[in-house]
Amino acid sequence: MRDRGLGRPAEAAAPGSAGPARVLVLLYGIFALAAGARAGVQLATRFDEAPLAYLLSAFAAAVYVVATVALAHGGSGGRRTALAAILVELAGVLVVGTLSLADPAAFPDETVWSAYGRGYGYVPLVLPVLGLLLLSRRRGD
Amino acid sequence: MSLVLVVAITAVAALVVLAGLASTVARRRTGLVHLAGAGLLEALLVLQAVLALARMGDGTPADTPTFLGYLFGVLLIPVAGVLWAQAERTRWAGTVLAVAAAAVGVMVWRLLQLWEATGA
Numbered sequence: 491m492r493d494r495g496l497g498r499p500a501e502a503a504a505p506g507s508a509g510p511a512r513v514l515v516l517l518y519g520i521f522a523l524a525a526g527a528r529a530g531v532q533l534a535t536r537f538d539e540a541p542l543a544y545l546l547s548a549f550a551a552a553v554y555v556v557a558t559v560a561l562a563h564g565g566s567g568g569r570r571t572a573l574a575a576i577l578v579e580l581a582g583v584l585v586v587g588t589l590s591l592a593d594p595a596a597f598p599d600e601t602v603w604s605a606y607g608r609g610y611g612y613v614p615l616v617l618p619v620l621g622l623l624l625l626s627r628r629r630g631d
Numbered sequence: 632m633s634l635v636l637v638v639a640i641t642a643v644a645a646l647v648v649l650a651g652l653a654s655t656v657a658r659r660r661t662g663l664v665h666l667a668g669a670g671l672l673e674a675l676l677v678l679q680a681v682l683a684l685a686r687m688g689d690g691t692p693a694d695t696p697t698f699l700g701y702l703f704g705v706l707l708i709p710v711a712g713v714l715w716a717q718a719e720r721t722r723w724a725g726t727v728l729a730v731a732a733a734a735v736g737v738m739v740w741r742l743l744q745l746w747e748a749t750g751a
Contacts, residue, residue: 497662500722509721527700
């Protein structure tokens with residue numbers, strides 16, 4: 491009864507098991523949803539106001555979707571794709587974050603990457619770092 | 632949208648976060664306690680969605696598409712969290728659920744913000 495209520499004892503994290511990676515996949519999934527929904531709304535309702543920012547939103551969403559799927563899929567192919575997506579994501583959050591602070595006029599509306607992801611508690615800045623750490627740790631498996 | 636409901640949802644989400652982290656610390660998978668907490672959270676979110684839809688009117692909230700995106704998007708999070716946590720056999724299952732519940736806790740406050748921003 492205790493096991494059913496509180497959960498059975500955990501298995502040790504075996505090589506190749508999801509473990510912490512599953513936490514990261516969920517985070518990426520949430521950001522894929524958040525960025526995708528935001529881009530969808532922006533593109534559908536007010537594309538003319540800030541086409542660059544909104545296309546960037548859509549691009550960010552696509553990167554999150556690719557990273558989510560690649561991380562969830564795993565394997566060497568998945569890891570390679572995830573690495574590429576995460577590097578693009580890291581470059582995106584750094585470049586867009588810097589530009590949005592240096593030239594706010596060019597970014598009249600927020601994207602997930604504006605001001606290094608300030609609107610999302612800076613999680614967009616931390617996420618690629620965690621992703622890279624995880625990928626580098628698993629390379630030894 | 633009501634502040635009372637948002638506070639209640641935040642409280643339940645916080646309990647689910649704690650339960651999830653506790654099972655990770657205790658090296659356990661998720662169990663019925665976690666399922667019940669996430670179920671209650673989802674029920675409150677559905678209630679919130681129904682109430683908000685009933686009270687929506689002209690110009691309230693100003694950014695209706697974004698509001699609806701959050702209102703329905705947030706319904707997916709506990710379900711995804713539970714499914715993703717149940718499939719995890721290591722102690723990280725609880726952390727998965729905790730992350731999902733924390734995201735819900737943040738999203739409902741953003742929802743309230745969107746609701747209170749009227750076009751006027």
